[in-house]
Amino acid sequence: MSTYSALTAAVTTQAEEHGQAVAEATGVFSWTWLLIAIPLLGAAILLLGGRRTNSVGHLIGTAASSLSFVVGVVLFFAMLGEGATERAFTVPLWEWFNAGGYEVQVSLLLDQLSMAFVLLITGVGSLIHVYSIGYMEHDENRRRFFGYLNLFVAAMLLLVLAADYLILFIGWEGVGLASYLLIGFWQHKPSAAVAAKKAFIVNRVGDMGMILAISSMLAVFGSSAFDVVFASADGASTGWLTAIGLFLLLGACGKSAQFPLQSWLLDAMEGPTPVSALIHAATMVTAGVYLIVRSAAIYDLAPDARTAVVIVGTITLLMGAIIGCAKDDIKKALAGSTMSQIGYMMLAAGLGPAGYAFAIFHLITHGFFKANMFLGAGSVMHGMNDEVDMRKYGGLRVAMPVTFATFAMGYLAIIGIPPFAGYFSKDRIIEAALAENWVIGACAILGAGITAFYMTRVMLMTFFGSRRWKQSQPPHESPPVMTIPLIVLAVLSVVGGAGLLYVSAGIVEWLAPVTGEEHHDLPIPLAAIIAITLATVLAGIAIAWGMYGRKPIREDVPAGNPLTVAARRDLYGDAFNEAVLMRPGQYLTRSLVYVENRGVDGAVVGTATAIGGLSSRLRRWQTGFVRSYALTMLAGAGFVVVAMLLVRLP
C-alpha cells in the first residue's frame, strides 16, 4: 500500500498491522486505559467495600459500566475523525517484566476491531447492568453480583484491548474467573456449584491451549506482542504456525463452547439470567472468535489450521442447533442456539479475509438479539416464579406484552428474516461459506433451517398456545427497569444489521484495515442463495408450526425419537467426556495414588523412620555432662589438626 509505505517512511516508531499503520496514542486515545480502569475500580469498591456499599452497590456498578461506555463512545467518535487506515493506536502503559531475554510490555491496542468490541461490551454490558437492578432486586447479594459484573467487564475489555497475547491471557483468565463466580453465584444450589466447576475445568483445557500457543510464540518469535508476532509470522515455518493456530483454536473452543469443549455452556445457564445474557451469549463466549480474527496474520499463513477452524465451526453450528431443538428449558434452548450461532462466527472466521469481517458483524448483531432474548427469557422467568420449563409456559403474549414484542424482534432477527439484523449478518456468512466450499455452505443453510425450527418452537411454546401455568397469580410484566433495556435491544435487533452494514461506509469497510478484504465469486447467483436460505428458514418455521402450533403441547415430556433423546442429552457430550476423559483419568489417579501410597510413601516413610532412628542415636551423645562435651571437643580438635596435617602428607 503506497500510503502505508509513505507513512512508515515518515514515522519510524510506527509498526505495521496488516497494512495499517499503528501509531502511538496521543490526545484522547492515551486515555484508553480508563475503559478498563473504571469498571475495575467499580469492582474493587464493590468487592472490597463490603456491606457498607450494599445500598448503593448496584448504582455504583451500573455507573462504572456506563461511564466506561461513554468513554468508549468518545473514543469511537475520535476514531471516526481519523483517516480510515490511521485508526490503530497503541497505548504503552508500563513494563511488566524483562527477564531472560523476554520483555513484556503492558500496552493496549485500540483499533477498529477492539473498538467494535469495546462498544459491544460496554453498551450491551451497561444495558444488562440496568436490567439486573430489577432482576436481582430481591437478592441479598446484589452488591456482590454487580461487583462480579464489573470485574467481568474490566477483564473482557482487557482481553480485547491487550496488545500482547500474555496480557490478553490475563483478561482471558479474568473473564473465566468472573464467569466461574457468576455461574456459581447461587452456590447454595448444588447444581449451580457443579456447573461453575464444570465451566472452570473445561475452560482449563482451553487455557492449556492458550498457554501452549503463547509459549510457542515465545519460543518461535521471542515475544508474544502482537506487532512482533504478526510482523515476523511469515518468517516462521508453516509447521509452527499451524501448531500455534491449532493451539489458539483449542483456547477458542474452550472459551466459546465449540466442539469438543462445548459441554459447559448448557450447564452454565445455572447462573442468573443477566449473566447468561452478558457473558454466555453476548460477549465472553465470543472471545474465541475475537482471538481467531485477531490472529488473522497467523491463520492466513496456516491454511490447515484455518480448515480446522471451519470444521469446528460447522460441527458446532449443527450440534448447537440440534441440541436447541430438544430442550424444554428455555435458557438451555437459547444456550444451544448460542453455541450454534458462535459456530457460524467460527466458520466465518475460518474462511480468512473473506469472512473475518462477517464473523465480527454476526458477533455484534448476535450480541444484540441474543442478549435481547436472554433478557426476555429472564423477564418471563421473573414473571413465572423462576420457572424455566417451556412446557409450563404458554400464551404469555397477553400477560407480558412488552416481553413478547421484544422477544419477537429477537426471534425474527435470529432466524434471518429480512430486514432484521440476523438476516444481513448470517446471509453474508452463508454466501462466504458457499463460495469457499459447497458442503460447508449447505451445512450453514441447513443450520439456518434448524435455527428457524427451534426458535419457532421456543416462541410457540412460550408465548402462544394454551396457558399451561398453574400459579394462582397470573404472570406479570416486568418493571420498566427491565423492559427498557429489552426495548433498546429489540430496536437494535431490528435495525442493527442494516445499520451496521449500510450506515456510512459500513462495518465491513470499517474493519477492513484490520481484517483485510477478499471477495469470492459465488458459485450460484446471490438471489438464488437468498431464496434457498429463506425457503429453508420458512420450511423450518412450517415444521415447527406443524409440531407445536397446531397441536396442543403436552405437559409431560414425550418419549421422542432417538435423535431427540440424543439432543436432550446434549448429543452425549457429557457421556463422551465421562467415558473418554473422566474414567481413564480416574483410573490413572487411582493407580497413581496406589503407587504413591505403596511406593513413594513407603520410601519416604522408610527414609524418615531411618533418619528418626539415627536422630535418636545421635542425641544420646548429648549427655549433658560438660566432661563428655569437652572430650568431644578435644577429639574434634585432634581430628581437625590431623586432617590439616594429613592433607600435606602425600
Next chain:
Amino acid sequence: MNAPNLEYAELAPLLTVFGAAVIGVLIEAFAPRRVRHPVQVALALLALLAALVQVILLAGTEVVGAVGAVVIDGPALFLQGTILVMSIISIAFFAERRLESGGDAFAPSASTLPGGEEEKVLVRQKRLQTEVYPLTMFAITGMLLFPAANDLLVMFVALEVLSLPLYLLCGMARRRRLLSQEAALKYFLLGAFSSAIFLFGAAFVYGFAGTLRFSEISEALTAQIGQEELLLTGVGLMAVGLLFKVGAVPFHSWTPDVYQGAPTPVTGFMAACTKIAAFGAMVRLFYVAFGGLRTDWQPMLWAVAIATMAVGAIVGLTQTDIKRMLAYSSIAHAGFVLTALVAADETATAAILFYLATYGFATVGAFAVVTLVRDSGGEATHLAKWTGLGKRAPILAGTFALFLLAFAGIPMTSGFVGKLAVFTAAVDGGATPLVVIGVVASAVAAFYYVRVIVLMFFSEPAAESPSIAVPSVWTTVGITLGAAATLLLGLVPGPLLDLAQAAATFVR
C-alpha cells in the same frame, strides 16, 4: 615509646558502644535504683543507634587502623552494621517488662541462691537488675571488634570481650535458674577450653610466621620457610576456637544446653550476633591470613561442614523443646554458611554476609516469639504446648511460621535467597557435593520446621494450653522488624545483595 596513633573516626562505632558500656557500669554504681532501668535502656539504645549511624556514614571506608591491628573495610562495616541492628532488636526484647509479673526475663539478683529466701524477698519487692545492659554492651563491643580484628592478639581479645559477658548473661534467667546457671557454667568451661585452644593455635602460627598481623602471616605463607606442620597445627587449633563460637560440629555440644538454659532474649541475641561476629572473624582469618593455605584447610572444613549440616538437621528431628530445636537449627545453619566459606572467593564473602543478615533477623524474631508463649511456669517451650496455637493466636503463630519457613529456605522468605546465595557460591567454588548434602540436610531440617507449623495450625489445641502473653511495644516492634525484614529480603533481596556484593572486598 610513642603512643600509638588511633583512627578515632573509623573506630567510632566501637568506641561509642564501649563508652556506653563503661557509662552503664557507672550508672549501676551511682544512679538510684528506680531510674536505672529506663536510663540503661535509653543509653544502650542511643549508643547502638549512634554506632549504627556512624557505621552507615563510614560506608565505603577502607582503612587499616590502630597500628595495623584493626581493619575497617567492607566486610567489617557490613557485619558491624548487621550486629548493631540485631543488637538493637535484642535490646528491645531485653527491655520487655510486661511478660513476667515480677519484671523482665532476668533474675532480680543473679548471685542469690536459686529458690532461697533472699530471692523470694527480691521477687516480692519486684527488684529489677540492670547489669544486663552494660554486660550486653561489652559483649557487643567484642562482637564489633571481632570481625574487624587484623591481628591474632586483637582477635583473641575480641573473642574474650564478647564471650565473658555472655557467660554471665546466660546464668541470669528469672525462671528455671538452676538450668540457667548450669548453662552458664557449661558455656564458660567449654568456652574457656576453646579459647585456650585458639590461643594455643595462635602461638603456633606466631611461631611459624613471627608476626601477629594477618597480612604479614599471609606473606610468610608464600615465603616457603619450612616448618609448616607448625603452621598447619596452628591453623587447625585456631579453627577449633572459631568453630566452637559458630557452633559447628563437633564443637557444638554446648549449643542446645546453653540455648535452652539462657534467658530467651539472651539466647536470641547470642544466636544471632555471636554467630555473625564469629563467622566474620573466621572469614577474615581464613581468607586474609590463611588464604594461601586454602587447599590445606578446605578438606577439613568440608568434613566439618558436612558433619555440622547432618547433625543439625538430623538431631533436630527428635527435639521436643522449641529452644533446643532452634539450637539445632542454628547448628545446621552454621553448616550452610560453612559450605560457602569453603568456596573461598568474593562471591562467597558476599553470600555469607547476606546469609548472616537474613539468619539474624529470623533468629532474633523466632526467639522473641518463644518468649510470648507462656504458662504458669514461665515460657512453655515444650512442643506439645504449641499444638493448636494457630487457632488461638493466628498472628503470632503466623509470624513464627514465617520465621520457620525462612529457616527452611522456602521461596518468598529471606532464607531462600540466603540459601540460594551460599549454595551458588559453593557450587562456583567447586563444592558441588557439599551443596548436594546441604540440600538434603535442608530437606531433613524442613521436616522439623514444618512439623511445628503443622502442630500450630492443623492440630486441635491441647487441653492445658499455654496463654499467649500480650507484649509491650518493645517486643511487638522487635518481632515486627524481624518479620518484615524476613519477608522483605525474600521479596526484594536485590538491594541488600548488591550491598553485600559491594562490601565483600577485604583490605589486607
